[in-house]
Amino acid sequence: MSSYDVIIIGAGPGGYVCAIRCAQLGMKVAVVEGRETLGGTCLNVGCIPSKAMLHASHMLHEAEHNFASMGLKGKAPSVDWKQMLAYKDETIGQNTGGIEFLFKKNKIDWLKGWGSIPEAGKVKVGDDIHEARHIVIASGSEASSLPGVKVDEKTVVTSTGALELGKIPKKLVVIGAGVIGLELGSVYARLGSEVTVVEFLDAITPGMDAEIARQFQKMLTKQGLKFTLGAAVQGVTVKGAKATVTYKLRKDDSEHTLAADTVLVATGRKPYVEGLGLDALGMEMTDRGQIKTDAKYATNIAGIYAIGDAIEGPMLAHKAEDEGMACAEGLAGQHPHVNYGVIPGVIYTHPEVGSVGETEQTLKEKGHAYKVGKFPFMGNARAKANFAGDGFVKILVDAATDRILGAHIIGPMAGDLIHEICVAMEFGAAAEDIARTCHAHPTYSEAVREAALACGDGAIHA
Numbered sequence: 064m065s066s067y068d069v070i071i072i073g074a075g076p077g078g079y080v081c082a083i084r085c086a087q088l089g090m091k092v093a094v095v096e097g098r099e100t101l102g103g104t105c106l107n108v109g110c111i112p113s114k115a116m117l118h119a120s121h122m123l124h125e126a127e128h129n130f131a132s133m134g135l136k137g138k139a140p141s142v143d144w145k146q147m148l149a150y151k152d153e154t155i156g157q158n159t160g161g162i163e164f165l166f167k168k169n170k171i172d173w174l175k176g177w178g179s180i181p182e183a184g185k186v187k188v189g190d191d192i193h194e195a196r197h198i199v200i201a202s203g204s205e206a207s208s209l210p211g212v213k214v215d216e217k218t219v220v221t222s223t224g225a226l227e228l229g230k231i232p233k234k235l236v237v238i239g240a241g242v243i244g245l246e247l248g249s250v251y252a253r254l255g256s257e258v259t260v261v262e263f264l265d266a267i268t269p270g271m272d273a274e275i276a277r278q279f280q281k282m283l284t285k286q287g288l289k290f291t292l293g294a295a296v297q298g299v300t301v302k303g304a305k306a307t308v309t310y311k312l313r314k315d316d317s318e319h320t321l322a323a324d325t326v327l328v329a330t331g332r333k334p335y336v337e338g339l340g341l342d343a344l345g346m347e348m349t350d351r352g353q354i355k356t357d358a359k360y361a362t363n364i365a366g367i368y369a370i371g372d373a374i375e376g377p378m379l380a381h382k383a384e385d386e387g388m389a390c391a392e393g394l395a396g397q398h399p400h401v402n403y404g405v406i407p408g409v410i411y412t413h414p415e416v417g418s419v420g421e422t423e424q425t426l427k428e429k430g431h432a433y434k435v436g437k438f439p440f441m442g443n444a445r446a447k448a449n450f451a452g453d454g455f456v457k458i459l460v461d462a463a464t465d466r467i468l469g470a471h472i473i474g475p476m477a478g479d480l481i482h483e484i485c486v487a488m489e490f491g492a493a494a495e496d497i498a499r500t501c502h503a504h505p506t507y508s509e510a511v512r513e514a515a516l517a518c519g520d521g522a523i524h525a
């Protein structure tokens with residue numbers, strides 16, 4: 064039996080960041096991880112592999128569509144699918160290996176295997192029982208499916224199967240127009256698949272600013288993705304290697320079918336807490352199966368904490384990381400704080416979408432008087448030069464004080480540009496603060512400044 068200050072269950076972005084912070088703050092730390100590699104969903108089957116595939120397929124798109132106009136002539140590259148998957152796997156390996164290195168550097172023990180909590184203060188891994196003053200559950204999430212849809216990870220796949228298909232499907236049906244479905248749908252559309260996205264709601268990307276969502280759908284449609292909205296999937300049948308998706312249109316209850324070589328079920332994720340022994344411990348859960356915590360990530364059981372996808376809040380790697388750091392700092396007696404009002408959300412399609420804070424819809428619901436400043440990337444010199452003029456920056460400010468309440472960007476590097484606004488919001492800045500900050504020319508970030516100017520006396524290049 065070994066004894067630790069903290070044992071963390073799960074080595075995803077929540078767990079590994081929590082472990083490193085605990086070690087930096089002088090605690091003796093171990094992490095239990097059942098996978099063969101560290102990094103959790105994010106590094107192994109989530110953020111990182113999907114971004115590698117988005118990058119590779121975007122390069123193909125650039126070669127096919129934009130090289131010739133820049134005077135770069137010659138045959139467009141063809142796809143070597145095995146090599147593309149190998150590139151993706153190598154990217155995963157570099158990142159998961161990096162976490163192993165950080166564990167060694169910070170003297171964090173990796174207890175290999177699946178852990179459970181027989182009682183507060185004890186963690187069982189295999190036949191070994193380890194003691195810990197504090198236990199942090201960072202067990203993450205798993206894909207959820209729909210009634211009538213049986214995932215086999217070959218023909219009917221979750222995102223995990225979609226990242227290692229045997230071949231590029233001719234016809235791909237994506238169930239669910241959320242972030243994961245649209246990112247992976249874009250990958251396969253660029254690689255030549257005929258992609259149809261079936262969504263229960265009448266708009267894509269629920270929760271996103273509606274104007275941005277409409278523009279986003281138009282852009283994806285231009286790229287070849289087809290959308291069937293307001294459609295309730297009834298089931299998927301598989302015969303041989305072919306699938307048939309049956310859905311009913313909600314407006315008239317009419318039934319339709321779609322044929323596919325591959326069906327991607329991207330209808331969301333649910334907390335993964337299997338095998339931890341939470342029932343026996345009497346752990347309080349929400350009605351959505353999340354572990355209930357207070358503002359310091361403490362559960363109802365003394366000495367047990369929980370963070371990341373396993374608790375409430377957006378299922379995002381950076382949210383899990385911030386909670387991991389804050390939880391560790393709390394255990395060390397500090398008084399950390401995660402600002403849930405300033406957690407950016409990014410979709411890594413091309414163009415990217417970056418959002419933070421309030422949308423027009425949430426402000427209207429709250430009856431909050433606001434002003435909008437917008438600027439199109441068509442007015443940005445760098446974007447025009449780089450064939451990236453589609454999209455715009457939209458900043459929402461308090462009508463009386465000019466304080467920034469939210470921002471939504473669809474366009475080049477939106478996922479990076481959004482952070483200028485995040486920092487501004489953390490400092491309680493007004494749009495004028497951004498507008499009066501000198502921005503280098505020519506950069507995409509000038510579009511953010513122009514949108515900030517548009518909240519006041521007007522943008523210059525619009």
Ligand SMILES: Cc1cc2nc3c(=O)[nH]c(=O)nc-3n(C[C@H](O)[C@H](O)[C@H](O)COP(=O)(O)OP(=O)(O)OC[C@H]3O[C@@H](n4cnc5c(N)ncnc54)[C@H](O)[C@@H]3O)c2cc1C
Pocket residue numbers: 072073074075076077078095096097098102103104105106108109110111113176177178179201202203204222223243335337338339370371372373378379380381382383411
């Ligand atoms: C396809 C896809 C793309 C995504 N892209 C993005 C993105 O671009 N940006 C973003 O912010 N988020 C993205 N996400 C979401 C992101 O991956 C998660 O929000 C994040 O990984 C959550 O981190 P976590 O630490 O809470 O849990 P996880 O990363 O899920 O890690 C939990 C770990 O705990 C381990 N574990 C569970 N139970 C036990 C046990 N009993 N014993 C031992 N080990 C256990 C699991 O094996 C797992 O490795 C994506 C997800 C998917 C599926």
